[in-house]
Amino acid sequence: MEPLLVFPDPPPPALTTALTDAGYPYRAVTTSDEATRIEPEDGWAGALVCFDDDPEGAAAMCRHLRKRDLPLEPLMLLVHSNHLASLEPREDLFDDFCLLPLQPGELEARLKHLFWRTGRGTRPELIEYGPLVLNLETYQAAIDGRPLDLTYMEYELLRFLATHPGKVFTREMLLSRVWGYEYYGGARTVDVHIRRLRAKLSEEHAALIQTVRSVGYRFGQSRWGL
């Protein structure tokens, strides 16, 4: 079995013993660069990220792992219960989490379930919203069946918006979550990409992306129920 990626290095002792007990091989890393450098031939089997010691670093690591050509899955977060609240706006960064301190057997059971889930392709490889379809595996988009020729950033932006239909995002949120890093300066960059997206969605569907003045942008209609 390919090893699991573990952050940080060194990992908490409880984690290493849990992993060896369960029989999972792993490699710990300090930075995302290192993760890329020592990546095994056949890729990682998954990742375990400790959120507590260094939330910033952990979040950055998750973003990095998710943003590659082939997003790393599954990604498990380890977190103390008092940090749970800070996960909410980051649902897309992980597949499951496990509370610290570790309970006997829990991590193993979660990993087993996680591998079972991802192995059977339970995760949706398509995002659909009305006439719009995004194929996450092939990085293609289509509207009304007609394929859209999107650039990388356009695709990423559209994907992010389409996975949170109805919700409003400020330019800063979009920059940090789609572009993936903290930003100075060009908030207008978002505008330009939005414009080009609207242009590529045909005239009739340009309204899929609405601007909320003085706030940001919203994809699709709002949800009043559910």
Add this chain to the structure above:
Amino acid sequence: MEPLLVFPDPPPPALTTALTDAGYPYRAVTTSDEATRIEPEDGWAGALVCFDDDPEGAAAMCRHLRKRDLPLEPLMLLVHSNHLASLEPREDLFDDFCLLPLQPGELEARLKHLFWRTGRGTRPELIEYGPLVLNLETYQAAIDGRPLDLTYMEYELLRFLATHPGKVFTREMLLSRVWGYEYYGGARTVDVHIRRLRAKLSEEHAALIQTVRSVGYRFGQSRWGL
């Protein structure tokens, strides 16, 4: 939001408090027949099944819920760590599990993530006051179900007032708390915004915002108690 299906009935006290704290409605059932019988119009939002007291019954319930024309999702298992091993051959019966005893916040976080994963968005954060509904995520407002087209400041002002129903605010308070900075000059600005708000709330609801002469404005009915 549709209620969650909970098994068994009565559920453990810790579970009921966790659900009510998190604000999720639920209905507890004893048998799968009962689950079918009292199923809401729009189906269940998901299911929570306690595995411990009656493993056989719990497993049977899960199988039943998964076997319908429209398999119930998401399905969360509640289980003590000493029963973890018995889950292994039943991976397909649940989407996530949560260890007993419950840790503060964990169940809520898991449900949130689960709903996010399975595509039903997390329930939107709403402010409701009588016929008025403000959706904080989408920056939209509605009255009597009819959407209101508010500008940014109008929305902010209404939101501030609606979060403190019954309380009177002077123009200066509103300026400093809604506009957000100390102000010279135009206290009448508030008047204008109030006027436009009243205009956009229909004639019948204009009285939601009352003027308190020589003091300021109040949203909703005054409170004599509390």
Add this chain to the structure above:
DNA sequence: ACCTTGATGAACTACGTGTGAACCCGGCCG
């Protein structure tokens, strides 16, 4: 009846967004 306070309508101003074009950078190919 007088004075104070709020409502109204309209003009003025400023800010936010859309848009076109320039710029920058890395990869590709002659």
Add this chain to the structure above:
DNA sequence: CGGCCGGGTTCACACGTAGTTCATCAAGGT
């Protein structure tokens, strides 16, 4: 090595909308 090209970022400007101010009128209170 150098020019080209595609994609991303930045800039400047125009336009429309939203926010503010002002003058006037109506209403309330004493």
